[in-house]
Amino acid sequence: MTFFTNIANIMAKYWKVFLIQGIGYTLLLSVIAVAGGAFFGSLMALAKRSKLRILKAVVNVLVEVVRGTPVLLQLYIGVFVFPMVIPRLSSLPYIYSVSIVLIINSSAYVSEIIRSGIEAVDIGQMEAARSLGLTQRTAMLSIVLPQAVKNILPALGNEFIMVVKETSLASTFFVGELMTAYLKVKGYTYLTMECLAIVGVLYFAMTFILSKLLKGMERRMKARA
Amino acid sequence: MKKISKNLCMLLCVAMIFALCACGSKPEAKLSAAYDKYLAGFKAGGANGTLTVAMSPDFAPMEFYDVAKTGDAAIVGFDVLLANYLAQELDMQLVLKPMSFDACQAAVQTGNVDLAISGFSWTYDRSQNYELSDWYVAGENETQQSIICLKENEGKFTSPEDFVGYKIGYQGASLQQVLVEETFGDMDVDISLVYVDLGTAVEALKAKQVDFLAVAHGNGESIIASAGDTIAFTGFDFEVDDIYKNNVCLLQKGNTELLEKVNVALAKALENDYYSGWYDACKVYAGVSTLDELGFDDEGNKITG
Numbered sequence: 002m003t004f005f006t007n008i009a010n011i012m013a014k015y016w017k018v019f020l021i022q023g024i025g026y027t028l029l030l031s032v033i034a035v036a037g038g039a040f041f042g043s044l045m046a047l048a049k050r051s052k053l054r055i056l057k058a059v060v061n062v063l064v065e066v067v068r069g070t071p072v073l074l075q076l077y078i079g080v081f082v083f084p085m086v087i088p089r090l091s092s093l094p095y096i097y098s099v100s101i102v103l104i105i106n107s108s109a110y111v112s113e114i115i116r117s118g119i120e121a122v123d124i125g126q127m128e129a130a131r132s133l134g135l136t137q138r139t140a141m142l143s144i145v146l147p148q149a150v151k152n153i154l155p156a157l158g159n160e161f162i163m164v165v166k167e168t169s170l171a172s173t174f175f176v177g178e179l180m181t182a183y184l185k186v187k188g189y190t191y192l193t194m195e196c197l198a199i200v201g202v203l204y205f206a207m208t209f210i211l212s213k214l215l216k217g218m219e220r221r222m223k224a225r226a
Numbered sequence: 227m228k229k230i231s232k233n234l235c236m237l238l239c240v241a242m243i244f245a246l247c248a249c250g251s252k253p254e255a256k257l258s259a260a261y262d263k264y265l266a267g268f269k270a271g272g273a274n275g276t277l278t279v280a281m282s283p284d285f286a287p288m289e290f291y292d293v294a295k296t297g298d299a300a301i302v303g304f305d306v307l308l309a310n311y312l313a314q315e316l317d318m319q320l321v322l323k324p325m326s327f328d329a330c331q332a333a334v335q336t337g338n339v340d341l342a343i344s345g346f347s348w349t350y351d352r353s354q355n356y357e358l359s360d361w362y363v364a365g366e367n368e369t370q371q372s373i374i375c376l377k378e379n380e381g382k383f384t385s386p387e388d389f390v391g392y393k394i395g396y397q398g399a400s401l402q403q404v405l406v407e408e409t410f411g412d413m414d415v416d417i418s419l420v421y422v423d424l425g426t427a428v429e430a431l432k433a434k435q436v437d438f439l440a441v442a443h444g445n446g447e448s449i450i451a452s453a454g455d456t457i458a459f460t461g462f463d464f465e466v467d468d469i470y471k472n473n474v475c476l477l478q479k480g481n482t483e484l485l486e487k488v489n490v491a492l493a494k495a496l497e498n499d500y501y502s503g504w505y506d507a508c509k510v511y512a513g514v515s516t517l518d519e520l521g522f523d524d525e526g527n528k529i530t531g
Contacts, residue, residue, distance in 0.1 A: 003454070018293045077329070081336040091338070095323070175283070175324035185291035188284030189512070191452040193425035 007195045015186050019199055023182035024207065030096075030103060030168040030178055035111075035161045037104030042111025049116055060112070067109035073170045075102050080174055095174040103164065103171070110160055118153035119145060151222060158215035162208050169204075179203055258292065259526030260507035261302060268310040272317035279309045279320065280334065281344040282327040284423065286448045287505075287512035288345040288364060298322050304364045304508045305343045305473075311500065312341070312475075315491035327399075327423075331356075334476045340484060342476040345442075347401035348469050357481055360489045361472030362496070364505045369471040370443035371405055371464040374450070376431065380458035383438070386410065388462070395419035395427050395436035402440035405464045424449070432456065440464070444505075447514045 012019070048060040067075070079102030084091035090098055122145050130140035172180035183200045187193050281301070283289040289303035301322050313320035323339050330342040334356060348358060363369065373394065375383065383389060386409055393416040396402040406417050419436050421427035428449055430436045438460065441449065450457050475492075477485050495501065509515045510522065 015293055077332060080325075080329075081332055081338050084338060085336070095325070173326045173329050175326075184284045185293060187425045188290045189286050189292075191286070191425055191428060191449050193429045 004195060004198075007192055008199060011186060011190065011192065011195055011199065015182075018182045018185060019179065019203060022177050023179035023200070024203060026096075026176060026178040026181070027165060027168050027207070030100065030171065030176070031161060031164045033100050034103035034107040034164045034168070035157070037100075038107025038111040038160070038164075039157065041104065041108035043115055045108055045112035046115035046119070049112065050119075064109045064112055067106055068113070072102075072106055072167050073173065075106060076170055076173060078102075079105075094176075096171075096176040099171045099174060099176050103168065106167075107160065107164055110163075111157065114156045114160060115149075115153055118149040118156065121152050122148045154222065155215065155219050158211070158218070162211055162215075165208055165211065166204065256526075257511050257513065258302070259510075259524070260522045261307070261511045261526070263526045264307055264504055264507055265310060268307075268314045270310075270313070270320070272313060272319050274316060274318045276321050277309075277313045277316060277318035277341065278323055278339040279312075280323045280325055280330040280339040280342040281305055281309070282330055283324050284425075285327075285345055285445070287444060287508040287514060290512065292511070302508070302511060304505050305345060307504045307508070308362060308495075309341070309343050311495060312343075312488060312491050315494065316487050331476065334478055337478050340477070340481075341488070343473075346474055346476055347404075348472070348474050349401070349404060352474075352476070356479055357477040357485045359475040359477065359485060360492050361474055362492055363472045363501050364444065364508075369466065371402065371440065371466050371470075372443045372446050373438045373440050373460045373462045373464075374431070374446050374457055375438050375460045376434070377456050377458045379437075379460060381461045383460040384462050386413065386462075389438065390414050392416065392437040393419055393435075394438045394440060395421055395430060396440040397421050397424055397427060401470055402442070404470070405466065406440045409464060428453065428457070444509070444514070447509075448512055451514050 045060050045064065048056045051057060076099060079098045080095055083098050083101065126144055126148065127140055130144040131137070135144070168178050169180035171178055172184055175181050175184065179200050183196045187196045190196070281289045283291050283301045283303070285303075287303055289301060289305045291300050292302045293300065295302070298321070301324055306322065309320055309322065323333065325333060327344060330344050333339045334342045345364070346352070346358075348361065352358060373383070373389075389410065390413060394406055394410060396406050396417075396419075398420040403420070410417050419430070421430065424439075424441065424445060427436070427439050431439050432453070443463075446459060450459070475488060477488070506515070506522070507526070
């Protein structure tokens, strides 16, 4: 029973750290990562389909490296190596470097989501459009992409949920998200399990609500199609 | 209808979390009085550029967060006072960079920060890869190294032989690891349990996954204060070599210019006996001791004599 009284006490004293700072920064980082990821991911997906061999190779290597190494390692490199390349970063809080890393990471995954979304549209659609006299460009933009979006959006939503959980690794640099809130409070109270329980419930609440919202969106899209 | 009730359920869940928080935070006796006094005493905003210091603020009373404060000021503890003192002596502007204990070392190594001050002990390997400052001492936090256990074993284990057949845990890459290996390495004691941080280790102790934990005495006091009646000191203290008794600051290998300045400042602090007052103030702040116990008045002034 002391477990629950401890939780109540912790929440009474530190609710701001968990609910406002913690959730605020977690959602902020996730939105930055996914929005940036969607933008650069689209560019990368385009690059992958381009006829320029070099561009294609560079993007492919980047995607493979990013997807093949742990996020935590990427964060270390981002925080300690990026400032050597971009001196401006060294005078800014770590959240900037962390955001950049998360955007790069997310772009790699999003580019794959977009590529597979486009490839999932039956090739016959493109062929039919082309034989009706549409240019490659118009066929892509008005026939293939609208159908691809239906495949892409749900996967993009899942990526968002993944990123919400991945931001927890940024706590290594105390950027303020939910896992940092855990570290802060645990460091002072030494009540590890209680703090973990609080953070666990909050992460679950966030991802659960997000996935319900996404389901709703998917349903509406299906109804319209 | 089904959909509405589902949504209602979710709303209720969220509302409950908020309700829990709304139980209200009562104003507490000002634990930070003595600490704030010391901090206010330092001259801030030096002219010689910035001094960036990495620390891992999850280690009361050496460095931890006071969530009532905002920004850099929220990071408090003994090492923060020391960092402020060094910035004053070097006439530099202090910037604290909080990060995990591991990351602190990486930050120094890559030159991302000037100094890491995070309760580091002197070890041979560290001295090979970093410039280590002269020592500073945080009260008995490091001079006394102890073993904690569940309450029922309090005082029963006093000599190294008593631990034969049991499991002793410790935080990885810490001074405690060195001590445990030196003391129990040749004996039939299971020392294979290494923890990433002390909090996890304490949970393992509570869950009886490990029988004992090696900790610095000061941290042990913090742990016991939080755990209430469940954890106690065994009564066994390590024999600590002098070189381990103190803490050092980490600097990038080759940064001897800053090292010399830091060492001059540390010598001055030692000579003027600043450390014990700072440490006492931080112990009060971390809730280990009361102002009264350590000879402060209510405003945080040290009562001398």
